[in-house]
Amino acid sequence: MSTERLFLTFTHLSDATRHAEYNAWHQLDHLPENQLLPGVAWGDRWVRTPECAAAGHVGDVAFEPVQYAIAYGFRPPLESALRDWTDLNQRALWWGRRPELAWTERRSVGFFHPVKEDAAARVLVDAAALPHRPHRGIHLTLSRTAAPSAPTGASYFEALDRKLIPAVLTVPGVAGAATYRFAEGASGFGSPAPDADGDLVVRLLYLDGDVLETSALVENEQPDWIGRSSAPGDVEHVLLSTPMRSIRPWEWDWFDRG
Template structure:
């Protein structure tokens, strides 16, 4: 069903009221749980660890993603070590300076006995947001997509960058954010410089959208490291989407 009205990004009066303040992404990519207890980990992280991060003024939003076997089979590209990624956790920050409080809170939660062993890491990166686009049909502006109820996200990780605007016309793609790695303290990240990350926010089944995107992604001239659909977490249905 079509939503009424003019898209936000075409209305100056809407845009004048703010843009959400997000400039920076912290992205943690990890393997599945070594003991197969991914659902239990997601329960802890979603009910305990993730909400606590929002006491930090610099944390504006958060997003947790999971790859299922069907998602993995629908990947357009997946090279080592990125082929091992089944979990992606993203925190959206108003500025890179917010990372210091992020580390301090993590230590405090650990001291309170509130942390589980982390999922085996593949890569962590801090990214500066470069561009945001939203499909007109969803009405909401591109800046508010992190708060929009996506069914999933298609993650495109590549070295170099090419435009992705034409992919907004693919059925199920509601919008896209693109960001590039920032040079930060090694305590925070190990993602290589020159790496570009695009999140396509979805409102259809991620696997179905992946099938529609694949022919277009194979035409890109960048070095694609991961092109993969992921589901968002369904609260209190912890085993609904697991690797």
């Protein structure tokens, strides 16, 4: 696995006039500095455009404002990788290179353990290469699930691994999938994590087909992946399930159109 630990956060802007400024800072300054660190295996970010939001599902209103997802994968040794990464974020404050803090809000910041990565047979590359392989976007699902040690949880995770993920990997435009389970919160990197985060699961689909068309195909062929009918207390309660687009440099006008 290329990802020993995943960091994930969702953000939205409290000042709608600053999307270009935010993306210029993150894509041209912050992200390259982080990817330079030897312990960072990869870093990426995606945008939940208005069209993506309309095509997705929100099962917890706290995630309705989400506009961006930011993720970093870390390689071992984790202690030094996370120390260097944290130190860079602190030094950026002293450099005066964190302009976004006054008008950016974060949600569900945390670290996740990798569970499994799977690549569609047609893409040929190893599953560990998926974060490094170009893609047009992702479909991200954040859920609360029953514990895998409980009978209902064991059945759910067996079906996810043996049936649901293999079926989704056959959908045209889906290049691969990755599943992560919650490890710990990330104090100092955003809003405090909500209670009982130990049952959080993240599922990512890497999409090399058109993001909206591929997401529609996934929902049509495997509606359980989206979880629109899930509710609190179910074996899986989907909090957010949404397509998100990859961010291309200098093309940052999604929230200005129309």
